[in-house]
Amino acid sequence: MFSKTLLAIGVALLPVTFATPIALEERALANYVEEVTIHSSCNTTQRRQLTKALSDTWELVSMAKEYTYTNGANDSLYELYFGDGPITNVIGAFDAVLKSNKDGVLLRCDDIDGNCRLPGWRGHWRGENGTAETVICDASYTDRKSNDQFCAFGYTVAGSSPSYYFGTDLLHRLYHVPQITDGKVEHYADSYDECLDLAKNNATFATLNTHSLQYYANHVFAIEVAQGGESCIGRADVAGAASAPATATSSAALACHTHADGALHCE
Ligand SMILES: *[C@@H]1O[C@H](CO)[C@@H](O)[C@H](O)[C@H]1NC(C)=O
Ligand SMILES: *[C@@H]1O[C@H](CO)[C@@H](O)[C@H](O)[C@H]1NC(C)=O
Ligand SMILES: *[C@@H]1O[C@H](CO)[C@@H](O)[C@H](O)[C@H]1NC(C)=O
């Protein structure tokens, strides 16, 4: 009888012959899905580009996480973006993207909320219309760049949009999905200078700030993978960087970014 009860609970791998009963709480592992799903509304061209962009996100984030736990919190890049903020937040924010349960997390291509018609929109989180869902608009497929093109086209970490590359754009979009970080990674500072100030003045929030995590991941990738050197960083006043001044290249493209209700983000 006792054994049957245990088996019925379905908590696998437990021996079923205890001398004395142990009070077991019934619990079950949720269905686990590691990968983001690409919705059936995406045609083959879009699906292939999204698959590539997601793999770019994975490459970017894996590199950033590895760099972080390898070099530690006293690393000059770490300190530039996160000050003396807790390294566990940063490792966790990257690991969450790699490993959190993406059951139901969806990228879709059907402009179901009708926002892609608005000028400048490249996608948006669906907010209350679907908290795990993100719409990617057509413009993303024509102007987001791939990791293979890192440090090309005059891109600089400090002077270009943190979402210039499709992979880091999707990183941003995933941070809007509550399932990824339980909503703990948010918008606390957006421009490059504001992010550096946040590291100095409010380091804990820098470790939880979407753009700080993007800028740092981009910086690590520029140095470690793309090997773009200082001209890819683009700021003489940034440690480890020099030469080319900030260019603020794509700020004109940074249309719309409302987060009061968390709904938008369409740059
Ligand atoms: C997929 O959709 C895009 C945008 O509407 C279009 O430009 C492209 O030709 C489509 N690709 C295929 C294979 O149908
Ligand atoms: C980082 O530097 C601080 C201050 O010098 C020191 O207390 C701490 O142990 C260092 N941490 C590591 C991981 O080396
Ligand atoms: C740090 O930033 C958070 C979020 O913007 C804010 O609530 C908090 O008051 C700030 N703390 C300090 C010391 O500035």
Ligand SMILES: *[C@@H]1O[C@H](CO)[C@@H](O)[C@H](O)[C@H]1NC(C)=O
């Ligand atoms: C959610 O759907 C409503 C009704 O279609 C729409 O007005 C609203 O803009 C949508 N929200 C987002 C974030 O797209």
Ligand SMILES: [Zn+2]
């Ligand atoms: Zn955003």
